[in-house]
Amino acid sequence: MTDSWVRLELTVRTFDSARFTPYVDRCRAAGVTFLSVAESGDGEEERRRLYELxxxxxxxxxxxxxxxxxxxxxRLRFASPSYDPGGIIVARDADGTWVGMAATSLHLSEGFAFNEMTGVRAAYRGRGISLAMKTLGIAFAARRGAPVIRTIHHPANASAIAMNRTLGYVDTDWRISP
Incomplete structure (x- = not known):
């Protein structure tokens, strides 16, 4: 596995959410809805759907x-102290199918939120769903008082790195504590 991970960070208070609201609006106009796992119920069925997605x-x-x-x-996600079902944004198609997710965990005692995973099913890519979910995830982090959001990517994951940079994430040298 590579040791040259791309580490990115976004200062929440300087995030220009208005610039990305059109992605959310365009997705909604196309029949995609967004809700958090907390809003969906956070029960066993929702957790298994999240796992499969x-x-x-x-x-x-x-x-x-x-x-x-x-x-x-x-054990790693739901039993973690950083798990907050309000920080996992799910995109649903008009038929209710879960088509994307953006998971943000809170590490407020350490001064940050962490974007763990953002993904969209292949058939739904290229519609702005990832940017919309990330925008809503950043809003979650802001409401919860996170000053920054961090994320990490394999250097070959160019599309995810570019999307985060589009949102305003910048390269940083933070390290995951042991």
């Missing part, structure tokens, strides 16, 4: 390797 979207991450079992995923 995350697993499918993660397959495109360079050097990702095998995805977790549901039990591992539940």
């Amino acid at each position: 995350n697993k499918e979207c993660s397959a495109d991450i360079p050097e990702r390797g095998a995805f977790y079992s549901y039990e591992e995923y539940a």
Whole structure:
């Protein structure tokens, strides 16, 4: 696995949400709705749907390797102290199918939020859904008082890196604490 990860950070208070609201509006006009996992109920059915969506979207991450079992995923995501179902934005198609997700966890005692995963099913890409979900995830972090949002990418994940830079994320040298 590479050791040259791209580390990015966004200062929440300087984020220009108005610049990206048209992505949210355009998606909604096309029949895509957005809700948090908290709004969807955060029950076992929603968690399994999130797992399947995350697993499918993660397959495109360079050097990702095998995805977790549901039990591992539940332990790592849902049992984590940083888990907040309000920070996981889901995009739904008009028929109710979950087509995308953007997961933001809170690490406020350490002074940041973390964008863990943003993904859209292949058939729905290129419609601005990722930018819309990320915009809503940033709004979540702002409401919860996070001063910055961090994310990390494999250097070959050019589309995710470019999307984050479009939103205003900048390169930084932060490191995940051991």
